[in-house]
């Protein structure tokens with residue numbers, strides 16, 4: 694498979710190594726300095742891990758030229774519905790995940806199951822912590838937002854997530870911590886006067902995110918439409 698890397702930072706470089714190990718060819722490495730320079734005809738797929746301000750234009754360009762996109766960039770999701778519409782109009786292929794790690798995707802399911810159970814126990818309040826390296830541009834993390842959406846699907850006492858504490862009982866507080874070198878840790882905590890219960894995912898490196906993205910790119914061959922991890926993992 695010929696791969697165009699849109700974004701050649703921490704993730705782009707690990708994705709390249711894993712893609713080469715799995716027998717693929719990287720035909721372009723696009724960074725902020727050459728962001729207009731890529732030729733979509735050079736790739737079978739584009740893997741997009743760039744910057745919240747760059748993702749939308751990168752993806753639009755690929756989809757309008759029928760180049761499938763695997764996107765992991767977070768912090769741009771207000772414009773995702775536009776991309777999904779464009780993808781369908783162009784009969785193209787767009788895959789998005791806030792987190793490509795297989796472990797995190799199992800964690801998402803456990804999170805929803807727990808929220809369903811906890812809906813019956815209003816004595817527990819819930820909060821989340823997410824911890825990432827200091828270079829991260831967005832807060833809260835895309836993964837924390839997916840977790841919050843999973844909670845709010847089932848826990849009717851929470852109506853929206855907030856990144857600053859408001860004290861309102863219907864707000865789900867996500868606290869963001871930025872600590873040097875941390876690849877990504879997410880904790881969902883239920884707290885009552887009697888006891889606390891928490892689930893936690895700790896990424897030990899970026900390897901799992903990158904491997905997941907390459908595996909998705911391999912799986913995407915000949916597929917059309919707007920797709921996500923539930924399609925890939927057949928959850």
Ligand SMILES: NC(=O)C1=CN([C@@H]2O[C@H](COP(=O)(O)OP(=O)(O)OC[C@H]3O[C@@H](n4cnc5c(N)ncnc54)[C@H](OP(=O)(O)O)[C@@H]3O)[C@@H](O)[C@H]2O)C=CC1
Pocket residue numbers: 699700701702703704705723724725726728742743744745747751764765766767768790791792793794828902
């Ligand atoms: N979904 C998932 O599983 C994961 C998602 N992510 C997300 O992926 C994104 C990238 O993460 P990471 O690699 O750690 O970040 P980095 O900052 O290390 O890399 C981003 C790269 O994109 C480049 N870039 C900036 N603008 C453009 C542009 N217009 N076109 C192409 N590239 C551009 C940056 O260049 P420069 O440095 O010169 O500005 C940089 O090299 C983030 O949004 C992050 O949250 C990260 C890990 C896992």
Ligand SMILES: O=C(O)C1=N[C@H](C(=O)O)C[C@H](O)C1
Pocket residue numbers: 767791792825829830833834835836837876877878902
């Ligand atoms: O920026 C990162 O590093 C990460 N970003 C993703 C997110 O925002 O959830 C995924 C992972 O946690 C690492």
